[in-house]
Amino acid sequence: MTTSTAGTRRRDAAATRRLLLAAARRRFAADGYTATTVRDIATDAGVNVALINRYFTSKEGLFEACLTGVGDELGRTVAQDMPLERIPLDIAARLAGPDAGEYRIQLLLLLRSSGDERAERIRADILRTFADRLATATGWRPGVAGAGERMLRAQITLASAMGITLLRSSTLEPLASAGQEELTGPLRDLFTALLRP
Amino acid sequence: MTTSTAGTRRRDAAATRRLLLAAARRRFAADGYTATTVRDIATDAGVNVALINRYFTSKEGLFEACLTGVGDELGRTVAQDMPLERIPLDIAARLAGPDAGEYRIQLLLLLRSSGDERAERIRADILRTFADRLATATGWRPGVAGAGERMLRAQITLASAMGITLLRSSTLEPLASAGQEELTGPLRDLFTALLRP
Amino acid sequence: MTTSTAGTRRRDAAATRRLLLAAARRRFAADGYTATTVRDIATDAGVNVALINRYFTSKEGLFEACLTGVGDELGRTVAQDMPLERIPLDIAARLAGPDAGEYRIQLLLLLRSSGDERAERIRADILRTFADRLATATGWRPGVAGAGERMLRAQITLASAMGITLLRSSTLEPLASAGQEELTGPLRDLFTALLRP
Amino acid sequence: MTTSTAGTRRRDAAATRRLLLAAARRRFAADGYTATTVRDIATDAGVNVALINRYFTSKEGLFEACLTGVGDELGRTVAQDMPLERIPLDIAARLAGPDAGEYRIQLLLLLRSSGDERAERIRADILRTFADRLATATGWRPGVAGAGERMLRAQITLASAMGITLLRSSTLEPLASAGQEELTGPLRDLFTALLRP
DNA sequence: TATGAATGAGAATTCATTCAT
DNA sequence: GATGAATGAATTCTCATTCAT
Numbered sequence: 001m002t003t004s005t006a007g008t009r010r011r012d013a014a015a016t017r018r019l020l021l022a023a024a025r026r027r028f029a030a031d032g033y034t035a036t037t038v039r040d041i042a043t044d045a046g047v048n049v050a051l052i053n054r055y056f057t058s059k060e061g062l063f064e065a066c067l068t069g070v071g072d073e074l075g076r077t078v079a080q081d082m083p084l085e086r087i088p089l090d091i092a093a094r095l096a097g098p099d100a101g102e103y104r105i106q107l108l109l110l111l112r113s114s115g116d117e118r119a120e121r122i123r124a125d126i127l128r129t130f131a132d133r134l135a136t137a138t139g140w141r142p143g144v145a146g147a148g149e150r151m152l153r154a155q156i157t158l159a160s161a162m163g164i165t166l167l168r169s170s171t172l173e174p175l176a177s178a179g180q181e182e183l184t185g186p187l188r189d190l191f192t193a194l195l196r197p
Numbered sequence: 198m199t200t201s202t203a204g205t206r207r208r209d210a211a212a213t214r215r216l217l218l219a220a221a222r223r224r225f226a227a228d229g230y231t232a233t234t235v236r237d238i239a240t241d242a243g244v245n246v247a248l249i250n251r252y253f254t255s256k257e258g259l260f261e262a263c264l265t266g267v268g269d270e271l272g273r274t275v276a277q278d279m280p281l282e283r284i285p286l287d288i289a290a291r292l293a294g295p296d297a298g299e300y301r302i303q304l305l306l307l308l309r310s311s312g313d314e315r316a317e318r319i320r321a322d323i324l325r326t327f328a329d330r331l332a333t334a335t336g337w338r339p340g341v342a343g344a345g346e347r348m349l350r351a352q353i354t355l356a357s358a359m360g361i362t363l364l365r366s367s368t369l370e371p372l373a374s375a376g377q378e379e380l381t382g383p384l385r386d387l388f389t390a391l392l393r394p
Numbered sequence: 395m396t397t398s399t400a401g402t403r404r405r406d407a408a409a410t411r412r413l414l415l416a417a418a419r420r421r422f423a424a425d426g427y428t429a430t431t432v433r434d435i436a437t438d439a440g441v442n443v444a445l446i447n448r449y450f451t452s453k454e455g456l457f458e459a460c461l462t463g464v465g466d467e468l469g470r471t472v473a474q475d476m477p478l479e480r481i482p483l484d485i486a487a488r489l490a491g492p493d494a495g496e497y498r499i500q501l502l503l504l505l506r507s508s509g510d511e512r513a514e515r516i517r518a519d520i521l522r523t524f525a526d527r528l529a530t531a532t533g534w535r536p537g538v539a540g541a542g543e544r545m546l547r548a549q550i551t552l553a554s555a556m557g558i559t560l561l562r563s564s565t566l567e568p569l570a571s572a573g574q575e576e577l578t579g580p581l582r583d584l585f586t587a588l589l590r591p
Numbered sequence: 592m593t594t595s596t597a598g599t600r601r602r603d604a605a606a607t608r609r610l611l612l613a614a615a616r617r618r619f620a621a622d623g624y625t626a627t628t629v630r631d632i633a634t635d636a637g638v639n640v641a642l643i644n645r646y647f648t649s650k651e652g653l654f655e656a657c658l659t660g661v662g663d664e665l666g667r668t669v670a671q672d673m674p675l676e677r678i679p680l681d682i683a684a685r686l687a688g689p690d691a692g693e694y695r696i697q698l699l700l701l702l703r704s705s706g707d708e709r710a711e712r713i714r715a716d717i718l719r720t721f722a723d724r725l726a727t728a729t730g731w732r733p734g735v736a737g738a739g740e741r742m743l744r745a746q747i748t749l750a751s752a753m754g755i756t757l758l759r760s761s762t763l764e765p766l767a768s769a770g771q772e773e774l775t776g777p778l779r780d781l782f783t784a785l786l787r788p
Numbered sequence: 789t790a791t792g793a794a795t796g797a798g799a800a801t802t803c804a805t806t807c808a809t
Numbered sequence: 810g811a812t813g814a815a816t817g818a819a820t821t822c823t824c825a826t827t828c829a830t
Contacts, residue, residue, distance in 0.1 A: 013789070034231035035312065038268040038825060048305050048791055053826060103356060111363060115232065127369050148371060151381050156361060156373040160387070163360020164353060166308060172324050186391060190357070193390030194383060208808060208814055235800065245816050250801060404754060407810070428625035429706065432804060442812055447805060503755060509626065521763050542765060547777050549766040554781070557754020558747060560702060566718050568739060569746040580744050580785060584751070587784030588777060602793055604830060639795055644822060747815065 018057050019045040025066045029108035033063055033115075060116045060124075067119060070106045071126040076177045078130065084137050088191035089184065091161055095168070096180040107165045131155045138195050206390040214252050216242040222263045226305035227366075228259055230312075232389065257313045264316055267303045281334050285388035286381065288358055292365070293377040304362045319386045328352045354391045411449050419460045423502035424563075427457055427509075453455040454510045461513055464500045465520040472524060478531050482585035483578065487553055489562070490574040501559045525549045532589050551588045607648050610636040616657045620699035621760075624654055624706075651707045658710060661697045661715040669721060675728050679782035680775065682752055686759070687771040698756045722746045729786045748785045 023044035027036040038059050042049040056062040080161075082090060094103045110123055135154035140147055168176045218240035224233040236257050239246040253259040279287060291300045307320055332351035337344055366375045417438035421430040432453050436443040450456040476484060487499045504517055529548035534541055562570045616636035618627040624773060629650050633640040647653035662721045685694045701714055726745035770786055 003234075016789085031237050031312075032229055032310075034229065035310075037823085040220065048789095049825090050792080050827080051790070054789085059825065111367075113229075113232075115228075124367070124369070127364070127367065131369070149379070149383070151380060152371050152375055155369055156357075156387065157363060159360035159364040159372065160353075160357035161360070162363065163356035163358070166359065166363075167324070167352065167356040168319070170324065172321070172328070172352055175356065178349055182346070182349060186346070186353050189390040190353065190387060193386040194271050210814065213814080234798085236798095245814095246800085247802080247816070248814085251814085256800065398629070409811085425706075426623055426704075428623065429704075431802085443804085444806080444813080445811070448810085451802065505761075507623075507626075509622075516666035518761070518763070521758070521761065525763070543773070543777070546765050546769055546773060549758060550751075550777050550781065551762055553754035553758040553766065554747075554751035555754070556757065557677065557752070560753065560757075561718070561746065561750040564702075564715070564718065566715070566722070566746055568743050569750065571744055576743060580740070582749050583784040584747065584781060587780040604793065628805080628819090639793095640821090641795070641823080642793080645793085705823070 013055070015159070016045075016051060019047055020052060020055065020062065021065060021069060024062050025069070025105055025109060028063060028066055028112055029105040032112050038062075045117060057186060059117065060114055063114045063116070066109060067122045067126065068158050070109050071122065071129070074106060074126065074130060078133055080133055080136075082137055087134070087137060087195065088188040091157075091191060092180060092184045092187040095161065095164055095187070096178065096183045104165050104169065107162050108169065111162060111166065112123055131158050134158060134195070153194050157191055160190060160194075201253045211250060213242075213244055216244055216268060217249060217252060217259065218262060221259050222302050222306060223341060225260060225263055225309055226302040228310050235259075240365045244307070257311055257316065260311045260313070261316050261319060263306060267306050268319065268326070271303060271323065271327060275330055277330055277333075278333055281384065281392060284331070284392065285385040287353075288388060289377060289381045289384040292358065292361055292384070293375065293380045301362050301366065301387070304359050305366065308359060308363065324355070328355050331392070354388055357391075358389060383390060404513060407449070410439075410441055410445055413441055414446060414449065414456065414458060415463060418456050418502060419463070419499050422457060422460055422506055423499040432456075444560065454508055456514065457508045457510070458513050458516060460503060460576050461516045461520065464503050465523070468500060468520065468524060472527055473511075474527055474530075476531055481528070481531060481589065482582040485551075485585060486574060486578045486581040489555065489558055489581070490577045491573065498559050498563065501556050502563065505556060505560065523550070525552050528552060528589070547588050551585055554584060596786055597638055604646070607636075607638055610638055610788060611646060611653065611661060611762055612656060615653050615703060616660070616696050616700060619654060619657055621668055622697040623703050630652075651710065654705050654707070655713060657700055658713045658717065660722070661700050661711065665697060665717065665721060669724055670704050671727075672780060673728055678725070678728055678786065679779040682782060683746075683775045683778040686752065686755055686778070687769065687774045695756050695760060698753050699760065701755065704752060717747070722749050725749060725786070744785045750775060751781060751785075 020041065023041045024036075027041050027044065031040075038052050039049055041062070042052060052059065052062055056065055089134060094100065113120065113123075131151065131154045134157055135151045138150055138154065140150040140154065144150075164175070168178075170176070174182075217238065220238045221233075224238050224241060229239075235249050236246055238259070239249060249256070249259055253262055291297065307323060310317065310320075328348065328351045331354055334346045335347055335351065337347040337351065341347075361372070365375075367373070371379075413434065417435045418430075421435050421438065425434075432446050433493055436446060446453065446456055447529070450459055488494065504520060507514065507517075525545065525548045528551055529545045532544055532548065534544040534548065538544075558569070562572075564570070569575075611632065614632045615627075618632050618635065622631075629643050630640055632653070633643060643650070643653055647656055685691065701717060704711065704714075711746055722742065722745045725748055726742045729745065731741040731745065735741075755766070759769075761767070765773075
């Protein structure tokens with residue numbers, strides 16, 4: 001109101017949307033869909049609750065938007081056509097590297113359920129895409145010999161990464177506070193054993 | 198059979214408690230703490246809602262009882278002093294064998310949070326005990342050389358098992374419907390790579 | 395069960411009734427009708443809850459029985475045809491004397507309401523009878539000159555006694571712990587001023 | 592008038608709070624804390640139940656607010672430094688004068704208990720303040736000769752006023768419908784006898 | 789666009805009462 | 810006569826959502 005910037009921001013629909021999405025992702029990832037209240041999210045975002053319904057129609061709409069966002073970002077960042085031997089390192093970096101907080105939120109979000117049909121479908125799509133990428137890196141193609149097991153192994157890899165993320169946020173020590181250096185060795189063993197062609 | 202059994206069960210406090218516990222475990226494991234209503238549980242158990250408070254004081258009390266139950270059962274069934282080379286097979290059997298449904302519920306329950314202090318402590322204790330057992334099988338002793346990494350690897354093993362359980366219940370195919378035969382190979386690779394001494 | 399007396403008592407309907415009545419009077423007087431639970435009463439009496447319904451039909455029935463009991467006892471003990479000058483002393487003794495606890499319960503009970511028609515009528519009857527006795531002691535007769543004010547003064551006297559009882563149980567000091575000696579002077583002044591013919 | 596007033600009132604938080612407080616005072620005073628349901632209060636106030644929790648956090652919070660309100664109003668209206676000889680008249684006016692309804696509610700509220708620690712403290716404070724005022728009017732000062740009895744007499748005066756209020760709302764006739772003229776005589780006798788220096 | 793007041797559905801819990809033994 | 814298991818009706822409170830400004 002006083003400064004023009006504040007006044008502008010205050011009425012910037014896109015910015016408000018962004019604030020809400022960021023707060024929602026954090027909350028949904030940390031506490032789960034049902035345990036999160038729209039008031040929590042609005043407070044975190046410093047925004048009026050009613051705007052959630054205005055911009056996302058409903059709590060479910062907001063959750064779907066969060067999932068879609070995760071899909072987009074993973075789609076951009078998760079290495080497509082990454083050489084197989086770099087994958088273990090890449091996963092270790094995602095789980096314990098400098099941006100781990102952001103990735104953790106994304107993976108956790110993929111484990112949260114709202115019960116809503118549409119959201120479940122989005123989530124399943126993302127997981128499938130994710131697994132396909134990993135499988136592709138190991139030489140998987142639809143119909144190729146051993147395609148079934150290759151896909152299975154890619155999914156188990158994904159599952160392991162998610163389980164690790166989950167237990168790391170359960171404060172199980174020493175796993176929870178292990179740094180990138182400590183994690184890399186075991187993870188390389190793990191992913192190499194699963195994904196070697 | 199119907200009449201007399203029904204009549205007998207009808208006033209058997211211990212049986213009612215058991216029914217409630219079983220229903221609660223299923224619901225909490227499947228839907229999470231907050232999304233589960235005590236009415237759901239009571240209906241599943243075929244029992245009046247008020248009995249939940251009578252026998253378990255509160256929804257939280259019921260949840261704690263579920264966790265404690267899981268701790269007891271895992272304490273009895275998870276092989277202590279199992280030879281290292283049998284562990285992958287044992288885990289594969291638990292994840293995909295004939296009793297997999299029951300184990301799945303137990304593992305999922307360990308990933309559900311109620312926000313309650315006490316429940317969190319119980320859960321953490323169970324996870325820790327579980328990891329200790331695995332670590333011990335790999336030769337871990339407190340203070341032994343490489344103890345830190347051995348424990349870390351045991352926890353990563355546990356985390357992988359949980360992640361796999363989680364994605365299996367997310368109907369991610371082919372992982373979700375993979376049978377014991379298909380899982381054993383990849384799991385042996387995975388757990389061997391993580392736990393070999 | 396072991397001794398015959400215990401065995402007898404345990405199955406003595408009259409004794410059970412008495413125990414329940416005594417416990418109920420204390421609870422209703424102290425906490426009021428609604429705030430008292432039948433379980434509180436049964437526990438205090440050392441008796442199974444279901445017996446309240448068996449012997450008194452309902453919680454309301456029990457309350458009515460308490461009131462009726464108070465009516466009977468006051469009917470017996472509140473001096474009829476007591477010389478006027480003894481009344482202040484008598485009231486002081488009731489409020490602060492050795493049996494004050496019992497009288498306190500009776501007066502408080504007369505101030506508790508259950509909302510039940512019938513109970514209200516009983517209560518009103520007792521109050522009226524009580525006031526009539528006091529009025530009679532001051533020379534009141536129906537139709538006598540100044541009958542209206544005499545009755546009014548008797549009722550104010552009763553009201554004062556009740557108010558004092560009430561504030562004494564609100565732990566308002568020094569009133570709450572004042573003994574008979576300290577109370578007698580002020581009470582004599584009070585009741586003399588109100589009741590002198 | 593109807594539309595515009597209703598429209599205005601409809602979104603006025605302060606007015607809603609006031610409506611709720613007024614309804615709550617009436618209900619709590621008449622029926623007691625436990626017997627009053629928040630739904631009763633909301634209905635009386637013509638307001639949605641959830642607003643009770645919004646504005647007063649809980650039923651107990653609303654009760655405390657009622658008590659605090661009574662404390663404030665009595666603090667303003669109960670004559671401090673009122674000449675002793677005017678007090679009986681003043682009390683008679685409060686008990687039976689034109690605003691008697693409002694005073695009756697305030698006094699009754701001071702006799703209702705919620706069991707809540709904090710509310711009890713508020714109530715005790717108000718009673719004590721009230722008694723102190725009366726005592727002061729009779730020349731009481733802390734430590735003055737006869738201070739103990741003076742305070743005791745002030746509290747007995749207060750108790751009498753409350754008892755009278757209570758029996759007046761119990762429809763004990765003629766006390767319940769006695770007007771100011773009829774009450775003044777007896778009350779002057781009563782309070783003069785208790786408070787004369 | 790943003791705000792905060794208001795709403796209604798639903799959740800957990802308590803409680804008097806009934807029933808079977 | 811006594812017990813404790815079971816029931817259904819309430820009660821308080823929370824929460825997503827809508828409305829008026």
